[in-house]
Amino acid sequence: MMNKDNFINIKNILDNKEFFTKEKNVYVDKRTEDYSINFGLQWSKFPLTQFDSHTGFPLTKNRLLNSSEWSFDNLKNKMIIELGSGAGRFTEILLEAGCYIFSVEMSNAIYVNSSNNKSDNIVFIKSSLDNLEFLNNMFDYVLCYGVAQHTPNLLNTYKACFSFGKKGGKISIDHYAKTNHPTTKSIWRPITKRLSPKILFKIVKFYVPYYFPIDTFIKTKLPSIVSKLIRCLIPIPCANYTNSKNIPQDKNTLIEWAIMDTYDALGAKYDSPLSLNELEKIGREIGLNNFKVRKSGPILILNGKK
Numbered sequence: 001m002m003n004k005d006n007f008i009n010i011k012n013i014l015d016n017k018e019f020f021t022k023e024k025n026v027y028v029d030k031r032t033e034d035y036s037i038n039f040g041l042q043w044s045k046f047p048l049t050q051f052d053s054h055t056g057f058p059l060t061k062n063r064l065l066n067s068s069e070w071s072f073d074n075l076k077n078k079m080i081i082e083l084g085s086g087a088g089r090f091t092e093i094l095l096e097a098g099c100y101i102f103s104v105e106m107s108n109a110i111y112v113n114s115s116n117n118k119s120d121n122i123v124f125i126k127s128s129l130d131n132l133e134f135l136n137n138m139f140d141y142v143l144c145y146g147v148a149q150h151t152p153n154l155l156n157t158y159k160a161c162f163s164f165g166k167k168g169g170k171i172s173i174d175h176y177a178k179t180n181h182p183t184t185k186s187i188w189r190p191i192t193k194r195l196s197p198k199i200l201f202k203i204v205k206f207y208v209p210y211y212f213p214i215d216t217f218i219k220t221k222l223p224s225i226v227s228k229l230i231r232c233l234i235p236i237p238c239a240n241y242t243n244s245k246n247i248p249q250d251k252n253t254l255i256e257w258a259i260m261d262t263y264d265a266l267g268a269k270y271d272s273p274l275s276l277n278e279l280e281k282i283g284r285e286i287g288l289n290n291f292k293v294r295k296s297g298p299i300l301i302l303n304g305k306k
Helices: 002-015 037-045 059-068 089-097 109-116 154-164 184-192 197-221 224-233 251-267 276-286
Strands: 020-023 026-029 079-083 100-105 122-126 139-144 165-176 289-296 299-305
Touching: 002 020, 002 079, 002 100, 002 122, 026 109, 037 109, 037 197, 037 251, 059 089, 059 165, 059 299, 079 089, 079 154, 089 100, 089 109, 100 109, 109 122, 139 154, 154 165, 154 276, 184 251, 197 224, 197 251, 276 289, 276 299
Parallel strands: 026 122, 079 100, 079 139, 100 122, 139 165
Antiparallel strands: 020 026, 165 299, 289 299
């Protein structure tokens, strides 16, 4: 019962915080300057695309458990803060596990999440994590996936994640891995990050359906070395999940994912990958205990305890 009481107490604190108002079941911090408008647009266009309950595949659940190395059964009745929830793909899994959830998102995607995940055990907060010091030292688990690299001050982001945890609390953060060569994304982002989110989305939505079959041919029919060479010479952005496990493989769904993740890669205002050594240095600097950093595909994962 202790965590349930804590959950109710924190809601009461939010009800009485000067800078917070309640809108559509969301606590809105009036001080927040939203630099993540692109994500609000993205998740309004793709509110359920990544949800396991929508795809019928356990992509999100597997990613959460494999990356965090948390036990699903141990999450029941625990207090967890989820930073950068987007449309709520991980929120859905945390609800299934029986957590008490504080779901934080700076963009208007928080309204999408509150519509997707209805429960008395969730508090939705529209805020920068920098404005939530009153939540420090309150959570058994801290989850921050797909977010840290898109914030303006990486060290402050990691310090905030650390601060939210109770002593002994488990913390899991992921981060884009730095590459030692230019990528299609890095080539185009100096231009695309300056476009308005609406214009960029229209561009991506227009060209991806036409280019996707070509990209699929390059990816699946040509020798690997030839495929890589063509992608270097003609760096057209196109997220392509053909033959990917746990993503539906019908053409329409693959194109939907391609539009969604191509836009995701190109539209963020901030995008700062790290090397494994750099992330280990941050782990030490914030004082994380028993931590380890490992690489999973293009993503680094930092797991540890406060």
